[in-house]
Amino acid sequence: xxxxxxxxxxxxxxxxxxxxxxxxxxxxxxxxxxxxxxxxxxxxxxxxxxxxxxxxxxxxxxxxxxxxxxxxxxxxxxxxxxxxxxxxxxxxxxxxxxxxxxxxxxxxxxxxxxxxxxxxxxxxxxxxxxxxxxxxxxxxxxxxxxxxxxxxxxxxxxxxxxxxxxxxxxxxxxxxxxxxxxxxxxxxxxxxxxxxxxxxxxxxxxxxxxxxxxxxxxxxxxxxxxxxxxxxxxxxxxxxxxxxxxxxxxxxxxxxxxxxxxxxxxxxxxxxxxxxxxxxxxxxxxxxxxxxxxxxxxxxxxxxxxxxxxxxxxxxxxxxxxxxxxxxxxxxxxxxxxxxxxxxxxxxxxxxxxxxxx
Amino acid sequence: xxxxxxxxxxxxxxxxxxxxxxxxxxxxxxxxxxxxxxxxxxxxxxxxxxxxxxxxxxxxxxxxxxxxxxxxxxxxxxxxxxxxxxxxxxxxxxxxxxxxxxxxxxxxxxxxxxxxxxxxxxxxxxxxxxxxxxxxxxxxxxxxxxxxxxxxxxxxxxxxxxxxxxxxxxxxxxxxxxxxxxxxxxxxxxxxxxxxxxxxxxxxxxxxxxxxxxxxxxxxxxxxxxxxxxxxxxxxxxxxxxxxxxxxxxxxxxxxxxxxxxxxxxxxxxxxxxx
Numbered sequence: 286x287x288x289x290x291x292x293x294x295x296x297x298x299x300x301x302x303x304x305x306x307x308x309x310x311x312x313x314x315x316x317x318x319x320x321x322x323x324x325x326x327x328x329x330x331x332x333x334x335x336x337x338x339x340x341x342x343x344x345x346x347x348x349x350x351x352x353x354x355x356x357x358x359x360x361x362x363x364x365x366x367x368x369x370x371x372x373x374x375x376x377x378x379x380x381x382x383x384x385x386x387x388x389x390x391x392x393x394x395x396x397x398x399x400x401x402x403x404x405x406x407x408x409x410x411x412x413x414x415x416x417x418x419x420x421x422x423x424x425x426x427x428x429x430x431x432x433x434x435x436x437x438x439x440x441x442x443x444x445x446x447x448x449x450x451x452x453x454x455x456x457x458x459x460x461x462x463x464x465x466x467x468x469x470x471x472x473x474x475x476x477x478x479x480x481x482x483x484x485x486x487x488x489x490x491x492x493x494x495x496x497x498x499x500x501x502x503x504x505x506x507x508x509x510x511x512x513x514x515x516x517x518x519x520x521x522x523x524x525x526x527x528x529x530x531x532x533x534x535x536x537x538x539x540x541x542x543x544x545x546x547x548x549x550x551x552x553x554x555x556x557x558x559x560x561x562x563x564x565x566x567x568x569x570x571x572x573x574x575x576x577x578x579x580x581x582x583x584x585x586x587x588x589x590x591x592x593x594x595x596x597x598x599x600x601x602x603x604x605x606x607x608x609x610x611x612x613x614x615x616x617x618x619x620x621x622x623x624x625x626x627x628x629x630x631x632x633x634x635x636x637x638x639x640x641x642x643x
Numbered sequence: 644x645x646x647x648x649x650x651x652x653x654x655x656x657x658x659x660x661x662x663x664x665x666x667x668x669x670x671x672x673x674x675x676x677x678x679x680x681x682x683x684x685x686x687x688x689x690x691x692x693x694x695x696x697x698x699x700x701x702x703x704x705x706x707x708x709x710x711x712x713x714x715x716x717x718x719x720x721x722x723x724x725x726x727x728x729x730x731x732x733x734x735x736x737x738x739x740x741x742x743x744x745x746x747x748x749x750x751x752x753x754x755x756x757x758x759x760x761x762x763x764x765x766x767x768x769x770x771x772x773x774x775x776x777x778x779x780x781x782x783x784x785x786x787x788x789x790x791x792x793x794x795x796x797x798x799x800x801x802x803x804x805x806x807x808x809x810x811x812x813x814x815x816x817x818x819x820x821x822x823x824x825x826x827x828x829x830x831x832x833x834x835x836x837x838x839x840x841x842x843x844x845x846x847x848x849x850x851x852x853x854x855x856x857x858x859x860x861x862x863x864x865x866x867x868x869x870x871x872x873x874x875x876x877x878x879x880x881x882x883x884x885x886x887x888x889x890x891x892x893x894x895x896x897x898x899x900x901x902x903x904x905x906x907x908x909x910x911x912x913x914x915x916x917x918x
Contacts (some may be wrong), residue, residue, distance in 0.1 A: 319705035319740055326704065330896035438762060468706040473763040474755060476770060477708035503675065503886040506878035524889075532888055538881050546878075 301555030431467025694730035
């Protein structure tokens, strides 16, 4: 829960979190090493200095650390666990549903557990998807179109195989499809980040919601063009939001664009923990005021109302969370108390405002 | 001691200098960022051994898309090979998941689909064109904003011909001829020149009486259509600028501040214009 200086309570859903194991023991090969080192560069490049972790902790952190960083330090009320398998790089997977389930079992009222699928796994994969639904009643999945499987270096959301799985998702009531666009895709001559397949899938499956993580970056403009036309395409703010720290002007421009092209109802906060910690992301986001020139040029504003939607209400709607009921449920719990104590100890005016020179 | 006459009559060994190599590769771009690899600091070093040249480059992440990396490696290779005095050109990519395929493929003159048998089904021309168009739109959008700020409305902008624009690159100024008077746009010269060059590279019409502002198919903007067109181009520019900040930042984090010879600042002005 984020409390403003005026006493407004903002319900926060972190749409994108992981409990990963990228320790050297779990790295299967040089790609596993290269993958976590790349993540670590993203983490170091965009985090404020005091939030940078040592590499060893970054490779594998404890469940307690995650719970503390999200729910005590981080203002987060609920977090969505998004499994990412990468079994070609990690012996036991990067963070599988079973691994993430550990978090869910530790804090069942705080975590939402998602599943995943890979359309190249054929009938076996469909069986596995049905099992996930049966065991965990998942409402969403995380898809990584750049994942490697044997000789294949990627797949398309608009392939017949993927459509088979999307049909199954409709049948099973798994309505939230979180798509991560990664750096490699088959065939390799295609633009690796092309978001056109999301467009095709979203028009075909209007009963599903497609959340495009990091707003399609580095194809932001193509994403905006697609999302403005499809009612069921959303922007996840991972990778975009951290820019608020080193480049607040750019972040403000991207926000203005997103608000212009798709509006405040279709944007979702996600920290991509542990890529970045929600605490500083949320503090800076709440302090952000769009510069007047952007407000005028795009005819938009990042109001408190919009921030509430982006930080929690939009995700709550996608996941059927009754916000008031949920607030009552967690209000007195241990984590809430610890969070309140932590926030009380820190006076409001130590938060820096996000100033942007024009 | 050999006589001066004898020294002069020896045939000179063919070769090049490091500076010549840097000059030859100065215009090799990162297609996604539409900026020179040299300016971005991605060229790690150039090794010259007589007539043999090696160019070593690095990228912001281990996972940078192999097709983009191949384009860059291939362009570096052809620019160096074309340099008079070069016998063997070699390009090496470091710290990348596909460095072996890219390095050996490019140095053996293989096409992308030959280097990545079974994984790439075509070559990279379409990719190259897609990003050349984005670079064109970005440069055009920068010019359009300046024209707009100078007080030109939509009909005035649409009416401009190629011949109405002149550029003084040394002064970094562009001049727009309009209704008998000349408007001077300071700081817009180099950008305007780049805009024209990119249009020419795409094969777009640029005869003196062709419209100055056209889309990527070479069509003029329809009356009433400029605002929507500019909105899209603005997104293209913002995306490139954002990617540049992300990629150069990641590169610096990965390798520390890279002082390449002839490096120009990677910083982008607050206005978001890439030079």
